[in-house]
Amino acid sequence: MGKKVVIIGGVAGGASAAARLRRLDEQAEIIMMEKGEYISFANCGLPYYIGGEITEKSALTLQTPNSFHARFNVDVRINNEVVAIDKEAKKVKVKKTDTGEVYEESYDKLILSPGAEPIRPTVNGFDNPKVFTLRNIPDTYKIKDYTKKANVHSAIVVGGGYIGIEMAENLFRAGLDVTIVEGADHIIAPLDAEMACDVQNHIRDKGIELILNDKVLSIEDSGEGLNVKLASGDRYADMVILSIGVRPESKIAKEAGLAVNDRGAVLVNENMLTSDEDIYAAGDVVAIQDFVTGGEGYIPLAGPANKQGRIVADNITGIKSVYKGTQGTGVLKAFDMTVATTGIKEEAAKKSGLDYEKSYTYSASHATYYPGAVNMSVKLIFEKVSGKILGAQIVGYDGVEKRLDVIATAMRAGMTIFDLTELELSYAPPFSSAKDPVNMAGFVAENIMTGKTKVFHWNEVDKLPRDGSVNLLDIRTRMEYDNGTLDGFMNIPVDELRQNLDRLDKTKPVYVTCQIGLRGHVACRILSQNGFDCYNLSGGYRLYASIKR
Amino acid sequence: MGKKVVIIGGVAGGASAAARLRRLDEQAEIIMMEKGEYISFANCGLPYYIGGEITEKSALTLQTPNSFHARFNVDVRINNEVVAIDKEAKKVKVKKTDTGEVYEESYDKLILSPGAEPIRPTVNGFDNPKVFTLRNIPDTYKIKDYTKKANVHSAIVVGGGYIGIEMAENLFRAGLDVTIVEGADHIIAPLDAEMACDVQNHIRDKGIELILNDKVLSIEDSGEGLNVKLASGDRYADMVILSIGVRPESKIAKEAGLAVNDRGAVLVNENMLTSDEDIYAAGDVVAIQDFVTGGEGYIPLAGPANKQGRIVADNITGIKSVYKGTQGTGVLKAFDMTVATTGIKEEAAKKSGLDYEKSYTYSASHATYYPGAVNMSVKLIFEKVSGKILGAQIVGYDGVEKRLDVIATAMRAGMTIFDLTELELSYAPPFSSAKDPVNMAGFVAENIMTGKTKVFHWNEVDKLPRDGSVNLLDIRTRMEYDNGTLDGFMNIPVDELRQNLDRLDKTKPVYVTCQIGLRGHVACRILSQNGFDCYNLSGGYRLYASIKR
Ligand SMILES: Cc1cc2nc3c(=O)[nH]c(=O)nc-3n(C[C@H](O)[C@H](O)[C@H](O)COP(=O)(O)OP(=O)(O)OC[C@H]3O[C@@H](n4cnc5c(N)ncnc54)[C@H](O)[C@@H]3O)c2cc1C
Ligand SMILES: Cc1cc2nc3c(=O)[nH]c(=O)nc-3n(C[C@H](O)[C@H](O)[C@H](O)COP(=O)(O)OP(=O)(O)OC[C@H]3O[C@@H](n4cnc5c(N)ncnc54)[C@H](O)[C@@H]3O)c2cc1C
Numbered sequence A, B: 001m002g003k004k005v006v007i008i009g010g011v012a013g014g015a016s017a018a019a020r021l022r023r024l025d026e027q028a029e030i031i032m033m034e035k036g037e038y039i040s041f042a043n044c045g046l047p048y049y050i051g052g053e054i055t056e057k058s059a060l061t062l063q064t065p066n067s068f069h070a071r072f073n074v075d076v077r078i079n080n081e082v083v084a085i086d087k088e089a090k091k092v093k094v095k096k097t098d099t100g101e102v103y104e105e106s107y108d109k110l111i112l113s114p115g116a117e118p119i120r121p122t123v124n125g126f127d128n129p130k131v132f133t134l135r136n137i138p139d140t141y142k143i144k145d146y147t148k149k150a151n152v153h154s155a156i157v158v159g160g161g162y163i164g165i166e167m168a169e170n171l172f173r174a175g176l177d178v179t180i181v182e183g184a185d186h187i188i189a190p191l192d193a194e195m196a197c198d199v200q201n202h203i204r205d206k207g208i209e210l211i212l213n214d215k216v217l218s219i220e221d222s223g224e225g226l227n228v229k230l231a232s233g234d235r236y237a238d239m240v241i242l243s244i245g246v247r248p249e250s251k252i253a254k255e256a257g258l259a260v261n262d263r264g265a266v267l268v269n270e271n272m273l274t275s276d277e278d279i280y281a282a283g284d285v286v287a288i289q290d291f292v293t294g295g296e297g298y299i300p301l302a303g304p305a306n307k308q309g310r311i312v313a314d315n316i317t318g319i320k321s322v323y324k325g326t327q328g329t330g331v332l333k334a335f336d337m338t339v340a341t342t343g344i345k346e347e348a349a350k351k352s353g354l355d356y357e358k359s360y361t362y363s364a365s366h367a368t369y370y371p372g373a374v375n376m377s378v379k380l381i382f383e384k385v386s387g388k389i390l391g392a393q394i395v396g397y398d399g400v401e402k403r404l405d406v407i408a409t410a411m412r413a414g415m416t417i418f419d420l421t422e423l424e425l426s427y428a429p430p431f432s433s434a435k436d437p438v439n440m441a442g443f444v445a446e447n448i449m450t451g452k453t454k455v456f457h458w459n460e461v462d463k464l465p466r467d468g469s470v471n472l473l474d475i476r477t478r479m480e481y482d483n484g485t486l487d488g489f490m491n492i493p494v495d496e497l498r499q500n501l502d503r504l505d506k507t508k509p510v511y512v513t514c515q516i517g518l519r520g521h522v523a524c525r526i527l528s529q530n531g532f533d534c535y536n537l538s539g540g541y542r543l544y545a546s547i548k549r
């Protein structure tokens, strides 16, 4: 018999570690403890079962205890909760959740992958049985069964993060009236506020009510349903979904004396080893190194959990695999839209004191002359001096996650915005343009960095003087201008600009807007070479209007 | 007046150079000579206009001479063909194609972007007016008008490259019976033969006839249509499309004494400067440096042409932009399938004498539990010692070009297959799996490179001894096995393997197959740790069967 490995948690990190471990070591004794009834389930699919997009219960579990044992010869113990770790004695104390029986199990190596639990603040009424959280399959059935009751017609989703938006969409799909209450000034925290506007507009258009900058003060059960007290007033709903984030399930780790950080995330080194030389950890329970800032972070995602599980198995068998940090690449379907992000957002760059610049572009998913092209909005955040990419946010419909993954890959490789201009990406009319949106974002960032076109940003528009001390110029067509422009801006279409330079006052700066920034760039190049001090509205009127809507 | 720049060719490379040049230099005198009637047209969209997917003629041109002049103040001269370059006198001789008038134009800098012309071998009958090639808008109208004739029902497309396949699909869409005749043993040259099989099967299933390993010996006009003589016999068709490749349109460059290579491609340095210090070149007319091998190559694509045009403009205005080579990233829609490639194929790696290895994987476009997941077939070619990625080929339906672009980006960054295992790509069920197909390809390549699982390949299957001197083992389920297996292979399902090791002869090697290679990897790990010398069929039964179909 080889070494004895006990694993706590049988899903993303735990099951991945177990499978790889068995492949690497046929002799090891592997015991996988799972306090719940299921292993190897599709956490990320749960909202879609509630909404009815996934119809089969069986689709939610990738492996059963039996199949996992047959394939990997792992002793899978469901309904077995590890309640204590004795790291000196190298033993865990286990409680059978069905019988209450308690027993001990020794280990040579222990793997922690207990995941994270939904945060439930101590607010009056959050313990009401009509207030749900979603983490596992039993939660899922409970919510789905409840939505099917005859008298359940409305839901409030508290928290507009990834899971909150997915739940809102799926409850809506299940026929409920849905309201999202979000404490911040915008939904989807990995986005900066201005990039969230298009998504907010979209989900409102779909029929979801969205309340920002507000929070739940208390919940009262009216007997029939719930009176939800918000700062902005009272609301009624038949059920509430709490999705304001998760926290590492690290109670037993802490009690065992493993090093954890302030938020309770288990600290690990680059081999995913905890402060104890025989205990590894993976997944939502660990603190990660932020790939971009190098600082400590907490980014609970399935891709990292799976990879970390595999790395743990490698290290236990003597392969020195290294986890190089999490950059926070994520994607969300929000009805017809796709939102994808990687790296840090502007807000975080600012907080970190980084000297950054940003670019906004708006590009077609594929050649505009081929049917079906739709636009996506791309924000790049990059270091001012080096051009190193710090983060990207893309919001749109088709092809969003492709461009995001390309940028995420470029970031992993330490590439700069200059490198983005050179990427050779696949092009044929149904798939992209000869200059891919990623190339385009690179060109625009390059023009900003090298000073070819100076820019001003959407949040500066309202502050521009309207007293004639600056030139305010909309260079779109007359028709576009007539349909709405920025307050106080005059119109000279770019194609007539060279002939009308005398209408501008060369002694005063010129602030230029067009629809997305492209023609503004052309106009600014004309103006600056004619001696004007000129600034192009980054992201153009479109971005500004989407924020003001 | 600033410097005088003459541009030959008004489309991808030429128009891009002109636009960027104007943005960088408002004072330059820019003259764009275009021998045809159109500038700035969508070469790549032409087949889709013929098939009817693009319906508007206007969609085919991104700019007209007027709009281009208004926006960029460029003197656009359509129907003006440059017939000679005098590089000593720095003059071009220009012929007006409508009037025949000839005149001279001097330049300070000259930009060549005349593109490439379809190859028309000197075969009897290739000059028949019912034999078409497709390069520009007039060609497109000619073909489309001809397909609409009452008596036109069938077409033979000669050459199964990207344009050939696009034409075949679009003529088929336009209602014709279509046959493709391809000289090589497979269509789509950037693919290795075994990767083309799925595409060949697909387009045959769609109703296209495909003749491989054959060529047109001559064509005779029967009055009504064409008798096309193939090595394999005679064929009748109402029209023929010749799409066997293009050659650089470099006649005037050669005559002017510019350095060109054997195939006539103009030689340029990394700044896109030709052998003459005042003449730059971009696009399909130039020889490129192969990004992977470092050797000279010829890869005529729109993305590189656009980027090179921009780089030429930079250099003319004193910005020392560098073109770092073409890696040959391309994508093709073939009916419902997508084919995408980057870097070199195995055949090329072999020819270059590179010490390479390869991996095959077959992964779902997104989480299999979420509706709509479809598989894609991924081939990676990588250096044996370093793991450096040399090329990738992906064939499938949804999400193919995303994974290809990610790998293309990784290649640009000089990444290895080890890096692919670490890429943090966006995951939610509608978009990918927690281990993205690119990660998975990395894992499998890593296992091959590090010797964790030894593999054998599809082309070795038939050569395996069937005399009992080796173990031949199919580890799929009984049902899969009964539906068809490799000749001579016995069945032990992987989940029963540990209990049945005694049915195998440990003194003889074991050749394992499963469906795609995944379970074979698990089985090989079990077997090798139990003392067997074991080999997994890379790509599994699926790949083998797709080739043998
Ligand atoms: C609704 C939902 C949607 C999501 N969508 C996405 C998405 O689209 N993309 C994405 O990247 N990520 C998504 N995630 C996050 C992703 O599921 C997690 O990052 C990942 O599952 C973490 O893996 P893990 O192994 O750390 O924890 P888990 O997968 O949660 O597994 C931990 C397991 O450990 C068990 N356990 C805990 N403590 C003990 C104990 N003491 N003894 C025994 N067993 C114990 C738990 O019961 C649990 O089953 C989603 C999560 C949820 C809940
Ligand atoms: C049908 C078709 C489909 C394609 N599909 C794709 C695809 O999906 N993806 C992809 O990446 N690439 C594709 N390509 C290739 C792509 O179009 C070319 O790589 C690109 O257009 C090359 O740009 P260029 O500027 O070098 O040449 P071109 O775009 O061909 O422009 C050259 C211009 O120069 C003019 N010219 C030539 N000689 C002279 C002269 N002496 N005087 C004046 N004018 C002259 C020509 O008339 C022509 O208009 C396709 C090409 C075709 C024909």
Ligand SMILES: CC(C)(COP(=O)(O)OP(=O)(O)OC[C@H]1O[C@@H](n2cnc3c(N)ncnc32)[C@H](O)[C@@H]1OP(=O)(O)O)[C@@H](O)C(=O)NCCC(=O)NCCS
Pocket: A010, A011, A012, A015, A016, A019, A020, A023, A039, A040, A041, A042, A043, A044, A045, A062, A063, A302, A306, A310, B360, B361, B362, B434, B435, B440, B443, B444, B447, B516, B517, B518, B519, B521, B539
């Ligand atoms: C499914 C689960 C048990 C992992 O099992 P796994 O065997 O490691 O993962 P996969 O089935 O994806 O197989 C991957 C292995 O097959 C190999 N493989 C894949 N395709 C292959 C091919 N075509 N040829 C050869 N090997 C292949 C890979 O290299 C890898 O092996 P390695 O780790 O030894 O390199 C675990 O991920 C799990 O429980 N997942 C569900 C929970 C979850 O992830 N939730 C969050 C997301 S919803």
Ligand SMILES: CC(C)(COP(=O)(O)OP(=O)(O)OC[C@H]1O[C@@H](n2cnc3c(N)ncnc32)[C@H](O)[C@@H]1OP(=O)(O)O)[C@@H](O)C(=O)NCCC(=O)NCCS
Pocket: A360, A361, A362, A434, A435, A440, A443, A444, A447, A516, A517, A518, A519, A521, A539, B010, B011, B012, B013, B015, B016, B019, B020, B023, B039, B040, B041, B042, B043, B044, B045, B062, B063, B302, B306, B310
């Ligand atoms: C259209 C064509 C004339 C090129 O013109 P172009 O002005 O260089 O290209 P685009 O319209 O894409 O604009 C790109 C410019 O706008 C800038 N830009 C794009 N979006 C922007 C934004 N949101 N904000 C600011 N600037 C922006 C880019 O930085 C770039 O400028 P730069 O080169 O100075 O950096 C030329 O590509 C062409 O003729 N194409 C058709 C032919 C062809 O390509 N055929 C093959 C494929 S079918």
